[in-house]
Amino acid sequence: MSGPRFRFAPSPTGFFxxxxxxxxxxxxALARRLGGRFVLRIEDTDEARNRPEWTEGIIxxxxxxxxxxxxxxFEGPYLQSDNAAAHLEAARSLVSSGQAYWCAMTPEEIxxxxxxxxxxxxxxxxxxxxxxxxxxxxLRFRVPEGETMVIDSVRGEVVFDNxxxxxxxxxxxxxxxxxxxxNVVDDRLMGITHVVRAEEHLSNTPKQQMLWEALGHVPPxxxxxxxxxxxxxxxxxxxxxxxxxxxxxxxxxxAEAMVNYLMTLxxxxxxxxxxxxxxxxxxxxxxxxxxLSPAFFDVRKLxxxxxxxxxxxxxxxxxxxxxxxxxxxxxxxxxAIIAPHLQPRLVTFSDLEGTVDFLFGPVSMxxxxxxxxxxxxxxxxxxxxxxxxxxxxxxxxxxxxxxxxESEMEPFELKLGKAQAPVRVAVTGRTxxxxxxxxxxxxxxxxxxxxxxxxxxxxxx
RNA sequence: GCCCCCAUCGUCUAGUGGCCUAGGACACCACCCUUUCAAGGUGGCGGCACGGGUUCGAAUCCCGUUGGGGGUGCCA
Numbered sequence: 318m319s320g321p322r323f324r325f326a327p328s329p330t331g332f333f334x335x336x337x338x339x340x341x342x343x344x345x346a347l348a349r350r351l352g353g354r355f356v357l358r359i360e361d362t363d364e365a366r367n368r369p370e371w372t373e374g375i376i377x378x379x380x381x382x383x384x385x386x387x388x389x390x391f392e393g394p395y396l397q398s399d400n401a402a403a404h405l406e407a408a409r410s411l412v413s414s415g416q417a418y419w420c421a422m423t424p425e426e427i428x429x430x431x432x433x434x435x436x437x438x439x440x441x442x443x444x445x446x447x448x449x450x451x452x453x454x455x456l457r458f459r460v461p462e463g464e465t466m467v468i469d470s471v472r473g474e475v476v477f478d479n480x481x482x483x484x485x486x487x488x489x490x491x492x493x494x495x496x497x498x499x500n501v502v503d504d505r506l507m508g509i510t511h512v513v514r515a516e517e518h519l520s521n522t523p524k525q526q527m528l529w530e531a532l533g534h535v536p537p538x539x540x541x542x543x544x545x546x547x548x549x550x551x552x553x554x555x556x557x558x559x560x561x562x563x564x565x566x567x568x569x570x571x572a573e574a575m576v577n578y579l580m581t582l583x584x585x586x587x588x589x590x591x592x593x594x595x596x597x598x599x600x601x602x603x604x605x606x607x608x609l610s611p612a613f614f615d616v617r618k619l620x621x622x623x624x625x626x627x628x629x630x631x632x633x634x635x636x637x638x639x640x641x642x643x644x645x646x647x648x649x650x651x652x653a654i655i656a657p658h659l660q661p662r663l664v665t666f667s668d669l670e671g672t673v674d675f676l677f678g679p680v681s682m683x684x685x686x687x688x689x690x691x692x693x694x695x696x697x698x699x700x701x702x703x704x705x706x707x708x709x710x711x712x713x714x715x716x717x718x719x720x721x722x723e724s725e726m727e728p729f730e731l732k733l734g735k736a737q738a739p740v741r742v743a744v745t746g747r748t749x750x751x752x753x754x755x756x757x758x759x760x761x762x763x764x765x766x767x768x769x770x771x772x773x774x775x776x777x778x
Numbered sequence: 779g780c781c782c783c784c785a786u787c788g789u790c791u792a793g794u795g796g797c798c799u800a801g802g803a804c805a806c807c808a809c810c811c812u813u814u815c816a817a818g819g820u821g822g823c824g825g826c827a828c829g830g831g832u833u834c835g836a837a838u839c840c841c842g843u844u845g846g847g848g849g850u851g852c853c854a
Contacts, residue, residue, distance in 0.1 A: 328854055360854065424852060438850095455852055472783075481781050481850085489852040496854050520782055520849035543784080543847090550846060578790095581803090585791055589802040608791080610784050611847065618790065618804045628817075661817035672815095719813075733813055741814065749815040 321353035324509045326397075326500070328360035329371035332561035333378035335614060336515060336545040336553055339579040343542060344513050345384045346580075346602040355384065356507055357393035360496075366398060378562050381572050383595060400503055404494035407502045407532060408456055408487050416531045417487055419448040420457045439483055456488035458528065465523035470513075470540040470604040477523040485524055497521060501528040504537060513540040513604065516611075517552070540604045543583050546611045553614060560614075569642060569666025570619065574626040578619045582612040592625055620664045627663050635660050642666040647677045654759040658751045672750060676759055680746040680768060690742040695729045697776050700739050704769045713762045715754035722754075743772030 323344040327337050348355040357379070365371050376386055376394065385391060411417035420443040427438045448454065460482050467475045487498045494502075504512065519541045529536040547558045554560070565575060573595070581591050585608075586601040593601075630638065636656045640649060655673055663669060675681075690696065706721040719733075726736035741753050744765055750756065757765050 326854095330854095362854075427851090453852095475782070477782070483850080485850095486852055491852075493852085495852075500854095515848095516783070517848055523782095541783085546847080548789090552847075581790065583790090587792070589792070591790085591803055608784095612791090613789060615789055615804070621804055624817085658816095662815070664816095722813090735814095737813055745814095747814090751815085753813055755813090 321348070321351050321510045322356055322392075322508050323348045323353060323511045323513060324356040324358055324504060324507065326358045326360050326503075326514075327375055328362060329365040329368070329375055330555075331368070331371050331374070332555070332563055333375055334553070334555075334560050335562050335565070335579065336560070338378065338382060338562050338575075339545065339582060340513065340515060340542065341379060341384060342382060342576060342579055343584075343602070343604075343607075344511075345382075345390070346599045347511065347513065347604065348390050349599050350602065353390075353510075354392045355390050356395070356509065357386075357391065358395045358397060358503060358507070359393075360397050360499075372396075374563070378566075381562075381566055382576055383572065395503075395507065397499055397503055400499070400506060401494065403506060404499045404502050405488065405492075408494060408498060411458070411487065411531060412456065414531075415459070417456050417458050418444065418446075418484075419450050419454045420484075421446075421448055421451070421454050423453075441484055444484065453490040455486045455490050457484040458487050458524070458531070460484050460527065465526055467519070467522045467526060467539055469519070469522075470538060471542055471607045472519075472609060475519065475522075479523075479527075482523060497524050498528065501525050501532070505529070505532065505534055509537050511538045511540065513542065515544050516541045517544055540607075542604075542607050543609060543611045545582060545614045548613065550611065550613070552611075558614075559616070565619075567667070569668070570623050571626045574623040575619065577626070578622040582614065583608045592622065624664050628661055630660070632657055632660070638666065639669060642669045644670075644677075651676055651759050655751055655755060658755050662751065675745045675747075675750070676756065680744070682742075682746045683748075686742050686746065686748040689748055690738040691772070691776055693735075693739070695731065695736075696739040697773070699726060699729060699731075699736060700743065700769060700773055700776065703740055704766065704773065707762070707769070708766060710762070713758060715752075715758045718754040718757050739772070740769065744768045 325341045325344045327333070327341075345355050347353070357375075359365075359372050359375065361372065372394065380386065386394075408417065412419075422439060422442050430438055430440065430442075443457075444459065450456075460479050463479050465477045465479055465482075467477070469475055485497065486495050488494055503509075522539055522541070526536045526539075545553045547553055551557075559565075562575070566572070576595060577592060577598070580598050580602070584602065584606055585591075586593075586598075587606060627635065636653050639652060639656050639659070643652060652673070655676060659669065659673065662672070702725045703722055706725050707718070710717055710721055722736060722740065723733065726733070729736065737753050738748065740757075741750065742748060744753075744757060744760065760768075
């Protein structure tokens with residue numbers, strides 16, 4: 318078991334946060350490039366323990382991102398709760414070495430003292446009281462004097478004055494260990510050498526580092542990456558923002574696009590290239606190159622990346638992917654005919670169904686489109702003429718369809734762009750959509766003619 | 779309140795004292811192409827938060843101000 322060990326420690330909440338996804342990717346890239354391990358540890362809470370599907374969700378989300386649990390780089394998942402005994406044991410060792418002590422002050426009393434303005438709250442009240450362990454009593458860490466320097470690969474050296482750090486709780490009144498303790502003990506037990514996580518943890522890092530040292534070990538290398546924020550520049554929250562990775566997956570964003578986009582938030586390889594395959598990202602990624610300020614998660618740019626990745630797919634890949642996003646009842650051959658024309662038009666695959674549904678079921682006529690296309694002077698006669706020409710067309714192909722309409726529109730002195738409008742609306746129900754003649758070809762002669770007929774009937778009464 | 783972090787176009791970023799009249803991408807606008815809509819091509823709009831230093835020279839270094847963010851729990 319050699320080589321650096323990076324840990325990723327999400328807490329299951331029923332969805333996988335995009336910010337967490339980026340942190341996971343950072344750790345994964347590092348572990349892969351350095352020939353180390355990506356250690357997944359689930360911070361399972363009481364609630365999560367009763368919902369194994371939450372943990373499964375994390376695994377499947379990671380899998381989607383390309384962080385495969387079957388890859389040799391991947392280790393885990395471990396459950397934090399499995400180590401509960403070790404957490405407490407570490408706490409006890411701190412008591413016997415005098416680095417932790419029992420405290421009887423209740424949260425209410427602390428709040429009272431805080432408002433009384435005489436102290437900051439707890440203020441080390443039972444530091445030297447020599448209290449014994451007892452019901453409801455908490456174990457506190459005896460913060461030493463001096464200062465704590467956190468050496469951070471992203472931010473450099475950050476110094477904290479220990480006097481501003483309260484004697485924090487290690488074990489709750491109910492006997493359970495607290496996050497900071499559990500984390501340190503787990504990291505140590507698992508031989509973690511690098512802790513790369515979001516910046517929101519930076520202020521708590523001196524506490525964890527003191528714990529490492531109090532336990533007699535050398536702390537890991539830290540790396541605090543900036544958080545992801547929304548338009549209001551607030552940390553992304555589930556309440557107000559679309560943060561669930563699963564939701565993007567369901568909307569038809571490609572994993573490769575999501576991964577690539579996430580990696581550009583707060584990091585760049587130092588050149589002008591943004592779109593690049595994971596293999597390159599992996600070999601280029603450096604913690605030292607990570608930005609220091611929060612980044613806005615811009616769905617529009619994600620969409621642009623997704624479009625790029627869609628266009629990069631081979632026609633076969635694209636068609637195969639399309640089939641996954643469309644009802645089973647839809648004719649696959651017909652879908653394959655139109656697919657090439659859809660590829661440059663899609664932003665996400667969830668857009669697919671709505672843009673070609675007219676090929677697979679009855680037209681739903683958009684009233685505004687009808688009004689716009691059918692009120693022109695030439696619409697009725699052109700439609701009739703085109704219908705006649707189409708009925709006798711020897712070959713039902715896009716090219717023939719186009720030529721036929723072009724010759725019918727001549728007397729009206731129109732451009733193709735205008736002339737195709739009535740036919741388009743008659744057949745697709747909308748003014749915008751995939752290329753018309755290719756759509757007609759896919760639809761077939763009978764259905765196309767029927768739709769034009771029904772439009773003519775509606776137009777002429 | 780106290781502590782910590784941060785600050786280049788609207789957004790994501792390049793930039794580590796002279797190559798910067800600050801580069802790219804997304805978005806936006808215009809034009810071209812065109813079978814609507816896209817895609818593609820060309821061009822445009824737009825930024826170093828502010829004030830002091832240091833220096834021959836500052837987006838880059840230092841100090842301050844302002845502004846943002848995070849932390850400060852018997853949350854994780």
